[in-house]
Amino acid sequence: MGDCDVVDMGFETLHDGQTIQFPPAILAQLGNDTDKATVCFYGHVDVQPAKKEDGWKTDPYTLTENNGNLYGRGATDNKGPVLAWIHAIDTYMALKKDIPVNLKFIIEGVEETGSPGLVKLLKEHEKFFSDVDYIVISDNVWLSRKPALTYGTRGNAYFFVEVESGKKDLHSGTFGGIIHESMRDMVYLLASLVDTSGRILIPGIYDDVAPLTEEENKLYNSIDFDMEEHKNNTEVNTFLYNTKEEILQHMWRYPSLSIHGIEGGFSGVGTKTVIPSKVIGKFSIRQVPNMQIPVVEKLVRKHLEDVFAKLNSPNRLKVSLEIGAMPWVAKVDDPQYEAAKRAIRKVFGIEPDLIRDGSTIPLARTFQDLTKKKVMMLPIGGADDGEHSQNEKISRSNYIQGTKIFASFFLELSKLHEDLQTKSNLKNAKIAQLIES
Amino acid sequence: MGDCDVVDMGFETLHDGQTIQFPPAILAQLGNDTDKATVCFYGHVDVQPAKKEDGWKTDPYTLTENNGNLYGRGATDNKGPVLAWIHAIDTYMALKKDIPVNLKFIIEGVEETGSPGLVKLLKEHEKFFSDVDYIVISDNVWLSRKPALTYGTRGNAYFFVEVESGKKDLHSGTFGGIIHESMRDMVYLLASLVDTSGRILIPGIYDDVAPLTEEENKLYNSIDFDMEEHKNNTEVNTFLYNTKEEILQHMWRYPSLSIHGIEGGFSGVGTKTVIPSKVIGKFSIRQVPNMQIPVVEKLVRKHLEDVFAKLNSPNRLKVSLEIGAMPWVAKVDDPQYEAAKRAIRKVFGIEPDLIRDGSTIPLARTFQDLTKKKVMMLPIGGADDGEHSQNEKISRSNYIQGTKIFASFFLELSKLHEDLQTKSNLKNAKIAQLIES
Numbered sequence: 035m036g037d038c039d040v041v042d043m044g045f046e047t048l049h050d051g052q053t054i055q056f057p058p059a060i061l062a063q064l065g066n067d068t069d070k071a072t073v074c075f076y077g078h079v080d081v082q083p084a085k086k087e088d089g090w091k092t093d094p095y096t097l098t099e100n101n102g103n104l105y106g107r108g109a110t111d112n113k114g115p116v117l118a119w120i121h122a123i124d125t126y127m128a129l130k131k132d133i134p135v136n137l138k139f140i141i142e143g144v145e146e147t148g149s150p151g152l153v154k155l156l157k158e159h160e161k162f163f164s165d166v167d168y169i170v171i172s173d174n175v176w177l178s179r180k181p182a183l184t185y186g187t188r189g190n191a192y193f194f195v196e197v198e199s200g201k202k203d204l205h206s207g208t209f210g211g212i213i214h215e216s217m218r219d220m221v222y223l224l225a226s227l228v229d230t231s232g233r234i235l236i237p238g239i240y241d242d243v244a245p246l247t248e249e250e251n252k253l254y255n256s257i258d259f260d261m262e263e264h265k266n267n268t269e270v271n272t273f274l275y276n277t278k279e280e281i282l283q284h285m286w287r288y289p290s291l292s293i294h295g296i297e298g299g300f301s302g303v304g305t306k307t308v309i310p311s312k313v314i315g316k317f318s319i320r321q322v323p324n325m326q327i328p329v330v331e332k333l334v335r336k337h338l339e340d341v342f343a344k345l346n347s348p349n350r351l352k353v354s355l356e357i358g359a360m361p362w363v364a365k366v367d368d369p370q371y372e373a374a375k376r377a378i379r380k381v382f383g384i385e386p387d388l389i390r391d392g393s394t395i396p397l398a399r400t401f402q403d404l405t406k407k408k409v410m411m412l413p414i415g416g417a418d419d420g421e422h423s424q425n426e427k428i429s430r431s432n433y434i435q436g437t438k439i440f441a442s443f444f445l446e447l448s449k450l451h452e453d454l455q456t457k458s459n460l461k462n463a464k465i466a467q468l469i470e471s
Numbered sequence: 472m473g474d475c476d477v478v479d480m481g482f483e484t485l486h487d488g489q490t491i492q493f494p495p496a497i498l499a500q501l502g503n504d505t506d507k508a509t510v511c512f513y514g515h516v517d518v519q520p521a522k523k524e525d526g527w528k529t530d531p532y533t534l535t536e537n538n539g540n541l542y543g544r545g546a547t548d549n550k551g552p553v554l555a556w557i558h559a560i561d562t563y564m565a566l567k568k569d570i571p572v573n574l575k576f577i578i579e580g581v582e583e584t585g586s587p588g589l590v591k592l593l594k595e596h597e598k599f600f601s602d603v604d605y606i607v608i609s610d611n612v613w614l615s616r617k618p619a620l621t622y623g624t625r626g627n628a629y630f631f632v633e634v635e636s637g638k639k640d641l642h643s644g645t646f647g648g649i650i651h652e653s654m655r656d657m658v659y660l661l662a663s664l665v666d667t668s669g670r671i672l673i674p675g676i677y678d679d680v681a682p683l684t685e686e687e688n689k690l691y692n693s694i695d696f697d698m699e700e701h702k703n704n705t706e707v708n709t710f711l712y713n714t715k716e717e718i719l720q721h722m723w724r725y726p727s728l729s730i731h732g733i734e735g736g737f738s739g740v741g742t743k744t745v746i747p748s749k750v751i752g753k754f755s756i757r758q759v760p761n762m763q764i765p766v767v768e769k770l771v772r773k774h775l776e777d778v779f780a781k782l783n784s785p786n787r788l789k790v791s792l793e794i795g796a797m798p799w800v801a802k803v804d805d806p807q808y809e810a811a812k813r814a815i816r817k818v819f820g821i822e823p824d825l826i827r828d829g830s831t832i833p834l835a836r837t838f839q840d841l842t843k844k845k846v847m848m849l850p851i852g853g854a855d856d857g858e859h860s861q862n863e864k865i866s867r868s869n870y871i872q873g874t875k876i877f878a879s880f881f882l883e884l885s886k887l888h889e890d891l892q893t894k895s896n897l898k899n900a901k902i903a904q905l906i907e908s
Binding site: 049082083088089147148175187188190192199200201202203204205206207208209210211212213214215217218221222224225228230232268269270271272273274275281284285288289290291292293294295296297298299300301302303304305306307308309310311313316318320345346347348356357391392393394420421422423424425 | 624648658665728730735748860861
């Protein structure tokens with residue numbers, strides 16, 4: 035039917051010196067009619083780690099339907115949307131209808147670790163993207179029960195801070211009281227990062243955050259966002275802020291810092307009387323326009339080194355940036371945003387919200403920077419899908435309506451593209467006329 | 472040959488409500504000559520967790536000899552000493568020699584989690600211990616290359632501090648910036664426990680520590696302790712103290728606090744962009760005479776609740792004491808200490824050091840309190856054995872010389888016991904004479 039290539043995504047050198055090959059990506063194509071618009075769909079089939087004992091009610095790797103929901107790791111992030119897109123195309127084919135756009139696909143398997151091979155792929159396969167008009171990513175979720183289009187995401191600077199006291203773990207009975215313990219240094223370092231109001235304590239970190247203009251501020255008032263529903267989705271009692279506008283801004287346009295955990299300490303169930311020798315604290319900063327990764331890295335490193343110096347510890351400190359993914363903002367007057375709005379109107383009978391996403395799709399920014407194409411994020415998952423969490427799901431309804439949105443989007447985009455072509459042809463004809471006259 | 476009973480050690484109710492049966496203990500007896508002293512040997516055959524990937528050079532569960540050392544989990548803590556004791560008895564039998572003492576054994580399998588079934592066992596099997604004169608535990612190591620006898624151990628109050636922000640883990644991109652994260656509260660709580668000089672910051676915690684008398688202080692001067700060798704054994708560059716006396720006192724007679732790790736956060740290799748919902752910090756205090764567990768528990772709970780209150784966090788805090796094991800101190804003029812000194816003199820030609828151990832043998836205290844018998848700790852493992860650590864070992868030499876010490880100890884103890892009996896009989900005869908006269 036179409037063309038499909040399996041392409042190399044490079045390899046990673048692990049901390050122990052071993053190298054592992056990344057799973058290859060798929061580049062595929064269906065249709066090459068030069069009169070039609072060409073849409074490239076990006077999706078990923080790798081997932082976050084999941085174990086039954088983390089608190090899953092069903093086996094995370096067996097898709098299980100219950101009460102109108104489809105449960106399983108990757109159900110919404112991102113295998114479900116990938117299948118829905120394919121399903122939309124399949125429907126055109128089953129009905130023996132002409133697909134109104136040319137389709138391209140890039141499906142990868144290393145998104146959850148920051149798509150390390152993508153830049154190389156985009157550079158090496160420049161030709162594949164040269165005739166693409168629009169790029170669509172469906173790797174996030176709605177904000178509420180209302181459909182949404184996403185025009186911005188935050189970046190992610192993921193840090194490791196390592197403290198090593200010696201070569202081996204020690205018995206806390208035999209050696210406790212005479213050792214500079216690495217876990218003590220670690221909790222001091224991690225406690226210096228963020229205050230109880232959620233404010234990041236790294237000096238200078240807010241300097242490059244784009245100021246909030248009056249115009250942008252107005253945008254948040256009109257968003258349909260139910261704080262109580264959002265609390266129910268998160269299963270958290272209290273947020274850091276009390277107003278809708280503050281919540282949306284702190285999810286979307288202000289940076290945040292989360293401490294994820296510590297590797298190397300005793301993390302098992304029960305008790306272990308160990309003094310860990312080497313511990314690695316893991317935290318990340320969701321950075322926003324106009325923060326720059328190298329500046330963030332420099333500020334974080336300086337701050338941790340300053341705090342560590344005050345501890346007077348003989349232990350060894352190492353700070354490293356493990357993921358450095360940029361934030362992304364799109365222009366919402368791109369034709370594909372208009373086409374998606376029309377598609378959603380057709381399927382749902384309502385206007386979608388124009389929203390941002392607090393999480394990171396490094397691809398959106400990477401695609402925009404490297405291919406210079408227009409990128410849109412068209413989510414189909416629900417706000418309560420629980421991506422990266424236990425009991426991740428996509429609702430049966432979102433999956434089916436999402437498939438319809440995709441199918442309808444192809445049609446609306448082709449019409450808008452045709453109009454644009456006509457306008458462009460008319461304009462060119464007028465220019466030619468003027469030149470000739 | 473002897474009698475051997477397998478006895479129930481009770482069960483544990485896990486956090487999820489499940490119950491698991493503890494492995495049973497073994498009570499055994501060899502010889503019941505009322506003219507002989509009766510020595511009961513305590514040992515355990517359970518071990519600390521160990522995985523090859525923790526940094527073991529050999530499979531932790533396959534005893535591997537290399538360069539005069541026997542590597543394997545439990546080699547020194549405590550399977551090696553248990554076997555050496557049996558080996559000593561076996562040697563008497565192989566030589567068809569009369570064993571000069573009656574022997575009893577208690578071997579259990581839950582020591583590493585604080586011997587939770589032991590109190591019940593000692594109460595239910597009171598008769599078994601009624602004719603025991605001396606109890607010997609060989610579950611610690613020497614302080615240096617010189618043989619040692621141990622007359623004191625620190626206790627262990629092991630705490631869990633749990634913070635729960637909600638019912639499920641959340642994506643740090645989608646929710647970072649609006650949530651009171653449990654890991655933030657956790658690092659604040661853990662950072663409040665101990666300062667950079669190793670001093671515990673829990674108010675009142677030092678109030679019950681026995682004051683250091685002039686007499687006790689002198690004791691530390693005479694101990695053979697090589698700080699540089701100890702540094703080499705720990706593979707740590709710098710200790711918290713600079714003098715031998717301070718180091719020994721802070722290992723043995725002052726309390727210490729170690730942070731072991733955090734359960735529930737992301738502790739794997741690599742990156743995971745998660746906001747953990749429930750995290751459990753694990754730390755323990757090695758307490759010393761005259762600190763009392765209920766007092767320690769009350770102070771820790773109050774301190775953590777006070778610190779948490781200042782965080783103004785809506786999250787849920789829970790503090791629990793998971794292990795509460797008392798410290799122990801023995802009288803060094805017990806006959807079995809004298810017998811052990813003579814045995815060591817015979818095998819090594821030198822006087823042993825009289826030392827304490829910073830780690831906890833809850834049994835020593837429990838046996839002393841419940842059986843009212845004289846308890847001695849007679850270690851055979853070397854200072855660099857690395858109990859609870861990666862690459863735990865016992866040297867071949869220590870294993871063989873230790874076996875000789877045990878065999879020689881039986882003989883010396885029987886002689887001293889005979890002298891004591893004679894003295895006691897003479898005394899009784901004199902008293903009878905006086906009464907009759």
